[in-house]
Amino acid sequence: MNESDIKAEKTQQVGYLSKSIAQKKELVKTTESVIYANITDLLPIADTLVKQRGTARGSAFILLFESIARQREAHYILDDAASHFLGEYDISQELTEFPKTFACPGLIEGIARQPEMQAYMAPLCVKYFHCDYAYLVNKDNCSLIF
Numbered sequence: 001m002n003e004s005d006i007k008a009e010k011t012q013q014v015g016y017l018s019k020s021i022a023q024k025k026e027l028v029k030t031t032e033s034v035i036y037a038n039i040t041d042l043l044p045i046a047d048t049l050v051k052q053r054g055t056a057r058g059s060a061f062i063l064l065f066e067s068i069a070r071q072r073e074a075h076y077i078l079d080d081a082a083s084h085f086l087g088e089y090d091i092s093q094e095l096t097e098f099p100k101t102f103a104c105p106g107l108i109e110g111i112a113r114q115p116e117m118q119a120y121m122a123p124l125c126v127k128y129f130h131c132d133y134a135y136l137v138n139k140d141n142c143s144l145i146f
Helices: 003-013 015-020 027-034 050-070 072-086 097-113 115-129 133-137
Strands: none
Touching: 003 015, 003 050, 015 027, 015 050, 027 072, 050 072, 050 097, 050 115, 072 115, 097 115
16 A cells, blocks of 8 residues: 555544544554554645545545444544544645545434434534535535425
């Protein structure tokens, strides 16, 4: 595997942190030592493999949204971990459409599980994708409209 492939794989693996973080906060430290310490370790994210890295980032956000719905009491911890490992939206990033597109199923699944979490997930869409919730759920590949 070349370095570029490893960056995408590492980005995607961080999503699994979301599944268990509410149970063990020390998972952040383990993730830092095993996968990578901070999103800056993977920079530059956007280069010739924008699609692969954007898809990996979107896959990690699927697990974030689903985990927030399952563990709503931990949504602040999950948000902090996502900010730390996946990074917030950066207007200079080339890879914006791929994460938005691939994160849609997790967002929809999360809202379906816990409709009351829509109020919390909407600001996350702005924070990580620089778009509102309605934009994501109304995209062609996420045709469910709430």
